[in-house]
Amino acid sequence: MRRVLRSARFSVSFDRAFREVMLECGRERDQGTWILPEMVDAYCKLHELGHAHSVEVWQGDRLVGGLYGVQRGALFAAESMFHRERDASKVALISAVETLFAAGIELFDVQFLTPHLESLGAYEIPRARYLELVRDAVKQSVNIAGR
Numbered sequence: 493m494r495r496v497l498r499s500a501r502f503s504v505s506f507d508r509a510f511r512e513v514m515l516e517c518g519r520e521r522d523q524g525t526w527i528l529p530e531m532v533d534a535y536c537k538l539h540e541l542g543h544a545h546s547v548e549v550w551q552g553d554r555l556v557g558g559l560y561g562v563q564r565g566a567l568f569a570a571e572s573m574f575h576r577e578r579d580a581s582k583v584a585l586i587s588a589v590e591t592l593f594a595a596g597i598e599l600f601d602v603q604f605l606t607p608h609l610e611s612l613g614a615y616e617i618p619r620a621r622y623l624e625l626v627r628d629a630v631k632q633s634v635n636i637a638g639r
Contacts, residue, residue, distance in 0.1 A: 502556070502580060504587045505548045507637070510539045513546040513558040517572035527572065535571075538562060542637055547588045549580045556580045559588060563636060566598040567629035585612060596634035599625050 514535055518527030538544035543564070549557035557580025559573035570588070575581035589600055602614050617625070 501551065502577075502583050503550045504583065505550065506591065507539070507545055509548045509555055509558070510544070510546040510560060511536050512555055513548055513560050513574070514572075516555065516558065516574045516576070517560065519574070535560070535562075545636060547584045547591075549575075549584045549587075551577055551580075557584045559584045561601075563597070563634070565630040566596055566632040566634045567601065567626055568592050568597045568599070568636075569601040570603065582612060585609075589613075592636055595636045596632070597636065598632070599629045 511532065514527060514532050518525040518532070535544050539546070544560060544562050545568075546560040547558055548555055554576075556577040557573070557575040559570055559581070561568050561570035563569075568588075570585075573581045573584055575584075592600065602609050605614055605616050
């Protein structure tokens with residue numbers, strides 16, 4: 493992935509195409525999607541209020557990958573991600589983790605540990621410890637706008 497990240501194959505932006513990322517995340521899923529129009533509207537309102545953020549991966553002017561999630565203090569809870577080109581979702585996740593931790597995020601929640609996420613360094617923590625970390629993280633003031 494270092495080679496892919498260093499290449500000029502993709503460019504990354506934050507909060508530039510929030511609604512589009514959500515719509516892409518809800519498109520073409522074999523299992524269906526919970527990302528219904530009402531959810532898109534609700535999360536876009538959270539985005540307007542500064543509580544939800546997106547990471548976009550571009551190939552030229554084409555959106556080819558991304559993720560979105562909700563932030564509270566030093567907690568970022570990733571909700572969903574997508575890719576239309578190989579490695580684009582990995583670029584989104586790695587860019588999000590690096591940028592958000594540099595900005596002060598301390599807890600990046602991916603919700604479900606999958607083999608894909610585990611291969612990128614995600615790991616499970618016991619529920620009691622997670623709840624402690626959430627309690628501490630949401631008390632902090634972290635501004636990730638403008639990344």
